[in-house]
Amino acid sequence: MNNIEQDNLMEKLQSLAKRRGFIYQGSEIYGGLAGTWDYGPLGVALKNNIKESWRKKFVSSRTDMYEVDAAILMNSKVWETSGHVNTFSDPLVECPKCKNRYREDQVEKSADGFLHCSNCDELLGPPRQFNMMFATKIGAMEDSASTVYLRPETAQGIFVNFKNIVDSFHPKLPFGIAQIGKAFRNEITPRDFIFRVRELEQMEIEYFVNPAEWEKYFEYLKDEMIDWMGVIGINTDKVHELNVAKEDLAHYSDRTIDFEFDFPFGRKELYGLAYRTDYDLSKHSEGSTISLAYQDEESKTKFIPHVIEPSFGVDRTVLALLASAYTEDSPTEGESLETRVYLKFKPSIAPVICAVSPLLKNKPELVDKAKFVFGMLKSEFGRVMWDDNGNIGKRYRRQDEIGTPWCIVIDFDTLGEGGGEMKDTVTIRDRDTGNQERVAITDLISKIKEQL
Numbered sequence: 099m100n101n102i103e104q105d106n107l108m109e110k111l112q113s114l115a116k117r118r119g120f121i122y123q124g125s126e127i128y129g130g131l132a133g134t135w136d137y138g139p140l141g142v143a144l145k146n147n148i149k150e151s152w153r154k155k156f157v158s159s160r161t162d163m164y165e166v167d168a169a170i171l172m173n174s175k176v177w178e179t180s181g182h183v184n185t186f187s188d189p190l191v192e193c194p195k196c197k198n199r200y201r202e203d204q205v206e207k208s209a210d211g212f213l214h215c216s217n218c219d220e221l222l223g224p225p226r227q228f229n230m231m232f233a234t235k236i237g238a239m240e241d242s243a244s245t246v247y248l249r250p251e252t253a254q255g256i257f258v259n260f261k262n263i264v265d266s267f268h269p270k271l272p273f274g275i276a277q278i279g280k281a282f283r284n285e286i287t288p289r290d291f292i293f294r295v296r297e298l299e300q301m302e303i304e305y306f307v308n309p310a311e312w313e314k315y316f317e318y319l320k321d322e323m324i325d326w327m328g329v330i331g332i333n334t335d336k337v338h339e340l341n342v343a344k345e346d347l348a349h350y351s352d353r354t355i356d357f358e359f360d361f362p363f364g365r366k367e368l369y370g371l372a373y374r375t376d377y378d379l380s381k382h383s384e385g386s387t388i389s390l391a392y393q394d395e396e397s398k399t400k401f402i403p404h405v406i407e408p409s410f411g412v413d414r415t416v417l418a419l420l421a422s423a424y425t426e427d428s429p430t431e432g433e434s435l436e437t438r439v440y441l442k443f444k445p446s447i448a449p450v451i452c453a454v455s456p457l458l459k460n461k462p463e464l465v466d467k468a469k470f471v472f473g474m475l476k477s478e479f480g481r482v483m484w485d486d487n488g489n490i491g492k493r494y495r496r497q498d499e500i501g502t503p504w505c506i507v508i509d510f511d512t513l514g515e516g517g518g519e520m521k522d523t524v525t526i527r528d529r530d531t532g533n534q535e536r537v538a539i540t541d542l543i544s545k546i547k548e549q550l
């Protein structure tokens with residue numbers, strides 16, 4: 099990113115995301131719904147690439163990981179037992195005059211040393227704990243027994259399936275159970291675009307270990323998390339580890355590292371890595387009266403495994419990637435002298451891998467050949483776009499703005515009209531350098547694959 103005012107960056111990202119079909123305000127035509135965002139086609143493609151990369155790294159390339167997809171609605175006893183009903187809360191302060199509500203730790207003290215309402219300047223009331231779980235009713239009877247919660251973390255869907263996985267697959271320790279899915283939090287003050295939302299998506303792993311080895315696997319998973327951030331193209335110079343102080347640890351954790359990222363609005367939590375001890379499995383053993391102890395065949399001992407939990411937010415990953423990829427430059431020569439905006443996504447994560455265009459859209463011979471190349475690439479890569487709108491310079495700009503690494507143009511040389519030796523070759527233009535290369539159509543797939 100060159101010389102972009104950090105203050106403006108969020109506005110620029112949000113505006114680009116809306117204009118180009120990555121992310122829209124939730125329920126926009128009805129004035130929106132705070133803390134909700136809708137992903138458009140390019141946002142969905144980006145999220146899918148993130149999730150696929152995560153799955154490849156943490157699940158499918160390994161032999162010790164089991165993926166589940168648990169129900170979002172779970173028996174309320176899960177949340178009573180896990181401690182969320184009593185402790186999953188934030189301190190809320192309310193303005194007695196205008197009734198605006200704030201999270202206490204997000205309001206700065208005024209010069210008089212007290213917390214004031216940012217809307218009407220009234221002194222805010224005393225803090226009280228506000229439970230962030232969304233409650234709803236299940237079934238036709240509206241009594242207290244019908245209350246269920248939308249899960250605030252995907253983790254519990256993993257813990258309640260621990261015994262199922264052990265019984266079905268007989269894994270040896272250490273092993274992990276992974277899950278990708280939605281979670282819901284009634285945040286008091288959703289803010290900063292998709293950073294703090296009420297409906298979010300998580301990618302979580304509960305890695306079950308022998309308690310004697312928890313530190314070794316904590317370090318190991320920390321390194322794996324950092325490695326993956328680099329794989330998808332998060333700017334790791336902007337990632338910082340924060341050892342969470344004892345008094346700030348979640349109720350289930352004995353040690354947590356927050357990976358913080360330098361977002362345009364400040365350094366904030368991107369991911370978490372927690373040592374959850376045997377807290378959850380022990381609680382669920384008691385709560386369900388079904389033993390979740392593990393029989394270790396090697397040592398012939400039975401114990402409750404301990405857990406290391408790497409936890410990733412998908413939405414925060416999208417935001418960190420957008421912030422990492424956003425680039426502006428003012429070329430001094432070449433295609434155009436206007437400021438160029440481009441998203442420097444890694445090809446493996448870019449929503450569109452390449453765009454295919456005929457040089458002119460009113461020349462059927464060019465269009466037919468371009469359609470052939472488009473069809474060939476589309477069936478190989480899927481994430482390929484047809485673009486024949488406006489002149490070539492405009493097409494390049496449009497593709498740059500959504501982060502497409504390569505633009506392929508079919509011109510008269512492709513048809514053999516420039517003398518013949520360039521017949522069946524195309525130009526492939528690189529997003530970051532603007533350089534163009536001539537490549538044989540038959541080599542295109544391997545050329546792109548090399549760089550994915």
Ligand code: GAP
Pocket residue numbers: 250251252253283285292293294295296298300302367368369370407409410411412413414
């Ligand atoms: N299972 C542990 C857990 O849920 P957490 O630190 O509360 O821990 C894990 O959340 C991750 O989920 C965070 O690091 C962040 O990436 C994401 N996350 C949490 N709350 C979020 C919110 N309101 N909006 C967007 N992402 C959120």
